Amino acid sequence: MSQPAAKEINLLHANLCRAVADPKRILILYALDEQSRNVTALADSLRMPQPTVSRHLRVLRQQALVTTEREGASVTYALADRRIIEALDLMRQVMNDALRQRSDWLLQEGGS
Amino acid sequence: MSQPAAKEINLLHANLCRAVADPKRILILYALDEQSRNVTALADSLRMPQPTVSRHLRVLRQQALVTTEREGASVTYALADRRIIEALDLMRQVMNDALRQRSDWLLQEGGS
DNA sequence: TCTATATATTCGACCATCCGAATACATGAT
DNA sequence: ATCATGTATTCGGATGGTCGAATATATAGA
Numbered sequence: 001m002s003q004p005a006a007k008e009i010n011l012l013h014a015n016l017c018r019a020v021a022d023p024k025r026i027l028i029l030y031a032l033d034e035q036s037r038n039v040t041a042l043a044d045s046l047r048m049p050q051p052t053v054s055r056h057l058r059v060l061r062q063q064a065l066v067t068t069e070r071e072g073a074s075v076t077y078a079l080a081d082r083r084i085i086e087a088l089d090l091m092r093q094v095m096n097d098a099l100r101q102r103s104d105w106l107l108q109e110g111g112s
Numbered sequence: 113m114s115q116p117a118a119k120e121i122n123l124l125h126a127n128l129c130r131a132v133a134d135p136k137r138i139l140i141l142y143a144l145d146e147q148s149r150n151v152t153a154l155a156d157s158l159r160m161p162q163p164t165v166s167r168h169l170r171v172l173r174q175q176a177l178v179t180t181e182r183e184g185a186s187v188t189y190a191l192a193d194r195r196i197i198e199a200l201d202l203m204r205q206v207m208n209d210a211l212r213q214r215s216d217w218l219l220q221e222g223g224s
Numbered sequence: 225t226c227t228a229t230a231t232a233t234t235c236g237a238c239c240a241t242c243c244g245a246a247t248a249c250a251t252g253a254t
Numbered sequence: 255a256t257c258a259t260g261t262a263t264t265c266g267g268a269t270g271g272t273c274g275a276a277t278a279t280a281t282a283g284a
Contacts, residue, residue, distance in 0.1 A: 016206065018134075026125055064210040080210075094177075
């Protein structure tokens with residue numbers, strides 16, 4: 001059982017993050033956090049073409065970020081681990097604080 | 113003061129994540145979490161060419177993930193927000209659990 | 225088997241990012 | 255002004271990701 005070396009762990013880590021670092025995939029992940037859905041329902045609620053959603057779901061599936069379950073002709077996708085959302089929320093907090101700080105700074109310094 | 117619309121927030125969110133989703137930048141962020149450093153010290157300790165480190169730092173700086181402070185001829189980089197590390201750790205936990213689960217699965221099913 | 229619905233894939237074009245190598249720029253000291 | 259050190263940028267090529275459009279595959283039912 002080959003233990004991945006430090007550099008390979010680093011690569012896997014980056015691959016996992018890269019799978020999350022796409023606007024549409026972020027929307028998909030949040031949508032699945034709200035409720036598990038099949039591809040068509042996702043495409044409808046997010047206003048994206050079905051093939052686009054399917055391709056993004058493949059990326060998430062390959063990284064084990066979502067799980068699948070057949071239900072007749074359709075496939076229900078679910079979030080595999082809620083900590084993904086926690087990580088995304090952390091990043092969003094960082095972003096919001098940075099934006100707020102920048103706007104405070106603008107108001108104080110450059111007050112037009 | 114134009115409030116970013118939902119789709120623009122989503123884009124900013126993704127840009128922030130994308131800046132983090134690179135193997136070498138992950139190493140740089142962890143190194144800076146351990147201790148603030150200048151470019152050369154980072155390049156030395158991570159065994160990367162100095163121009164490479166500098167280019168990656170520019171990306172992180174553009175996303176306000178790191179801060180800079182001149183000290184004479186050198187520039188000390190520091191982590192801007194430790195929640196970045198928390199988010200990275202969360203993703204690493206998700207990855208480790210997935211890896212462990214997959215290896216359990218292999219041992220049980222395919223036990224070669 | 226034939227149809228309808230749901231999901232997945234392929235193709236080509238386009239765009240972004242990464243790297244190594246070389247070089248430019250900035251700062252402090254002599 | 256010149257030099258040494260630290261930092262940043264540019265160039266070219268290679269790589270990889272994304273999309274729309276069209277198409278292929280799978281499942282359930284008649």
